[in-house]
Amino acid sequence: MDLLRFTTAGSVDDGKSTLIGRLLYDSKSIFEDQLEAIEETSKRRGDGHVDLALLTDGLKAEREQGITIDVAYRYFATPKRKFIIADTPGHIQYTRNMVTGASTANLAIILIDARKGVIEQTKRHSFIANLLRIQHVVVAVNKMDLVDYSEEVYEKIIKDYQEFASRLDNIVDITPIPISALNGDNVVDKSTSMPWYQGPSLLYHLEHVYVGGEENHVDARFPVQWVIRPQSDEWHDFRGYAGRVAGGVFKAGDEITVLPSGFTSQIKAIHTADGNIDEAFAPQSVTLTLTDEIDISRGDMIVKKNNPPQSSQDLEAMICWFSNKPMASRAKVILRHTSREMQAIVSEVKYLVDINTLHKVEGAGTFAMNDVGRITLRTAQPVIHDSYRRNRQTGSFILVDPGTNETVAAGMII
Numbered sequence: 001m002d003l004l005r006f007t008t009a010g011s012v013d014d015g016k017s018t019l020i021g022r023l024l025y026d027s028k029s030i031f032e033d034q035l036e037a038i039e040e041t042s043k044r045r046g047d048g049h050v051d052l053a054l055l056t057d058g059l060k061a062e063r064e065q066g067i068t069i070d071v072a073y074r075y076f077a078t079p080k081r082k083f084i085i086a087d088t089p090g091h092i093q094y095t096r097n098m099v100t101g102a103s104t105a106n107l108a109i110i111l112i113d114a115r116k117g118v119i120e121q122t123k124r125h126s127f128i129a130n131l132l133r134i135q136h137v138v139v140a141v142n143k144m145d146l147v148d149y150s151e152e153v154y155e156k157i158i159k160d161y162q163e164f165a166s167r168l169d170n171i172v173d174i175t176p177i178p179i180s181a182l183n184g185d186n187v188v189d190k191s192t193s194m195p196w197y198q199g200p201s202l203l204y205h206l207e208h209v210y211v212g213g214e215e216n217h218v219d220a221r222f223p224v225q226w227v228i229r230p231q232s233d234e235w236h237d238f239r240g241y242a243g244r245v246a247g248g249v250f251k252a253g254d255e256i257t258v259l260p261s262g263f264t265s266q267i268k269a270i271h272t273a274d275g276n277i278d279e280a281f282a283p284q285s286v287t288l289t290l291t292d293e294i295d296i297s298r299g300d301m302i303v304k305k306n307n308p309p310q311s312s313q314d315l316e317a318m319i320c321w322f323s324n325k326p327m328a329s330r331a332k333v334i335l336r337h338t339s340r341e342m343q344a345i346v347s348e349v350k351y352l353v354d355i356n357t358l359h360k361v362e363g364a365g366t367f368a369m370n371d372v373g374r375i376t377l378r379t380a381q382p383v384i385h386d387s388y389r390r391n392r393q394t395g396s397f398i399l400v401d402p403g404t405n406e407t408v409a410a411g412m413i414i
């Protein structure tokens with residue numbers, strides 16, 4: 001069945017937990033026992049209604065104890081589609097979590113409190129969605145019940161939002177929806193309180209939005225994760241390369257090149273857990289065997305012969321700084337890119353981006369937590385890559401502090 005991955009972003013108390021709870025509840029994706037448990041808790045606490053935010057409270061409780069949970073993934077399904085929600089905490093310091101949650105999403109729901117309108121967080125979240133090339137954004141104006149379901153209030157917010165978003169050129173589709181997560185207006189069922197709104201409910205939109213064609217099916221890329229050489233006699237000739245297709249299509253018989261060595265060969269067969277297949281495409285996980293015995297190890301990339309990626313020791317990239325320690329000057333880092341890892345140094349900080357104005361701030365020299373900007377990286381070995389624009393997998397990386405093993409930044413290659 002078709003799968004949609006989406007992320008939710010909003011400030012604290014905009015109603016994210018309530019919205020996710022409402023989606024699960026009204027689409028009947030929660031289990032009876034879960035429902036009984038939250039009904040009981042709500043009754044015990046004397047709430048007049050069933051508090052749907054309790055469905056996602058596991059995350060909240062852990063957060064309150066000071067445990068850093070970056071992103072919680074939730075699954076639900078309707079007869080039309082399967083969904084994976086990346087649920088990220090809304091506090092200002094958690095931009096990095098949104099980057100993590102959004103990095104695999106097809107769509108972002110940006111929540112706005114109808115009483116507050118477009119605020120800095122809204123802009124920050126939209127900017128990140130754009131940076132990560134999430135093409136579909138739903139602007140969910142929540143708590144419409146608290147502004148008397150006013151069309152004027154809603155229209156004003158959407159106008160403000162569109163003014164800002166017109167400068168975000170990667171977002172191709174913005175769908176505004178007025179909702180009340182608490183009362184369920186326009187979440188799963190169409191609201192009767194807002195007859196002026198002609199569009200779909202949120203769930204209807206999530207079920208029907210077309211997100212095909214986002215994988216790169218042109219440039220064949222296969223980062224090798226494991227070399228498989230079984231020890232048994234029966235299999236002693238077998239040498240397979242396991243990994244996940246990061247782009248394009250591989251077929252038995254295809255002429256391939258292995259990078260960085262440059263050796264060439266042909267695909268003999270494509271194995272999966274369910275038997276051999278004739279062709280593999282992103283994001284399938286497969287094991288390839290080749291017609292020649294050549295030296296391949298983890299971190300190598302198998303590509304089609306006439307369609308090589310780029311290779312360079314100097315990478316231009318946009319990064320989001322995650323660490324609460326500011327970036328040191330000429331910071332030494334470990335670059336993790338596809339299945340490869342190597343030393344690198346931040347050779348230049350070009351500029352930071354002011355997310356409110358989208359202006360470049362030059363001469364900053366360093367990054368603080370949540371800062372976004374452009375750098376040049378010098379790597380110890382050539383990095384075999386594509387631009388993030390062409391391929392989200394082979395165009396993205398993370399930076400790790402070699403001393404503490406902390407993930408200090410996520411980056412997108414320009």
Ligand SMILES: Nc1nc2c(ncn2[C@@H]2O[C@H](COP(=O)(O)OP(=O)(O)OP(=O)(O)O)[C@@H](O)[C@H]2O)c(=O)[nH]1
Nearest residue numbers: 012013014015016017018053090142143180181182
């Ligand atoms: N009136 C009204 N209240 C709402 C609505 N949606 C959420 N709320 C209330 O707003 C408060 C915050 O909602 P949550 O769902 O916990 O907010 P959140 O964004 O998940 O907050 P964090 O998890 O702390 O980031 C709760 O008291 C909800 O009951 C709505 O549509 N209308």
